[in-house]
Amino acid sequence: MKSSSSSTQQPDSTQQPDAAQTVEPTPAASTTPHSDLDDVAASVPPASGDEPAVAAGEAASARPSRSKTRAAKAAPRPPVKRTFATKVVGVFGELLITAGVFVLLFLGWQLWWNSIVLTNEQTSDASSLADDWKLPVVTGTTPTPTPTTPDAAAAPVNYGDPAVMGSPSAGSDFAILYVPRFGADFKRTISEGVDPHTVLNKGGAGHYEDTQMPGEVGNFAVAAHRDGWGSAFIKINELQIGDPIYVETQDGWYTYRYRDTEYVTPYGVGVIDPVPQVEGATAVDRLITLTSCNPLYIASERIIAYGAFESWQPRSAGPPAEIASVVGSGN
Numbered sequence: 001m002k003s004s005s006s007s008t009q010q011p012d013s014t015q016q017p018d019a020a021q022t023v024e025p026t027p028a029a030s031t032t033p034h035s036d037l038d039d040v041a042a043s044v045p046p047a048s049g050d051e052p053a054v055a056a057g058e059a060a061s062a063r064p065s066r067s068k069t070r071a072a073k074a075a076p077r078p079p080v081k082r083t084f085a086t087k088v089v090g091v092f093g094e095l096l097i098t099a100g101v102f103v104l105l106f107l108g109w110q111l112w113w114n115s116i117v118l119t120n121e122q123t124s125d126a127s128s129l130a131d132d133w134k135l136p137v138v139t140g141t142t143p144t145p146t147p148t149t150p151d152a153a154a155a156p157v158n159y160g161d162p163a164v165m166g167s168p169s170a171g172s173d174f175a176i177l178y179v180p181r182f183g184a185d186f187k188r189t190i191s192e193g194v195d196p197h198t199v200l201n202k203g204g205a206g207h208y209e210d211t212q213m214p215g216e217v218g219n220f221a222v223a224a225h226r227d228g229w230g231s232a233f234i235k236i237n238e239l240q241i242g243d244p245i246y247v248e249t250q251d252g253w254y255t256y257r258y259r260d261t262e263y264v265t266p267y268g269v270g271v272i273d274p275v276p277q278v279e280g281a282t283a284v285d286r287l288i289t290l291t292s293c294n295p296l297y298i299a300s301e302r303i304i305a306y307g308a309f310e311s312w313q314p315r316s317a318g319p320p321a322e323i324a325s326v327v328g329s330g331n
Contacts, residue, residue, distance in 0.1 A: 178245075
């Protein structure tokens, strides 16, 4: 019995030790603990939206403020050095712009203002020329009017063959052209020759020197500018069949009627032959031919208007009724 009680008092070496006796005390938290979990957490990137507040603050502090951005934009930039080529191109461009402005001003002067001035001068010159013919000066004998029908009051008067003046000197004004289709008050002087500088650029019409005179059998051919320099024939394309074309000389007035229009190249000189476009043919009719440039502002061809003689009346008979108000005191 005694032995059994002593055996029970001895501890069994196979029993687990007491937890209070086996747990060792933890050291004092004097430093930050570090474990393997901390290494794992550091290696895993943060999820979107889970950035720490410190990172957001750092990003915000890294952004430039608006005042700094404006200051950077307002800061003067260093001048860009221009090469010789860019300088040449710049100067050339400025010269082109200046030249374009001058061209526009010239066109405005040439097509508008200069035409107004020349038109007024032509009206004045034509009136002065008509005034110089106040006294009847008839070439040859004074024609005796004969009625074409027994009813002399109702029928036009036939004054016989028209008077034909001699060839005038080059550049001199010898006739006045009236075309009501070109304007109710249209009248232009007709000078001898078609030289642009001495005749046509004055705003009137010029007579082709090798063609016939007004009222003469053959072709009385005249030319004038259509655009610029008075634009005398600018409406030549508006003529209609039967339109009257009047020519006044010191002897009287010659009436032609428009027939048709033709377009030719600048070298189509056959239009001023005694019989237009029929070289060497003998003329039997009295014609008038008006020539000008076509199209407007290009002049790549010529527009030709033909008219046929209808009648004439001496200065003593007065002007045709349709242009009496335009002729004024020149009768």
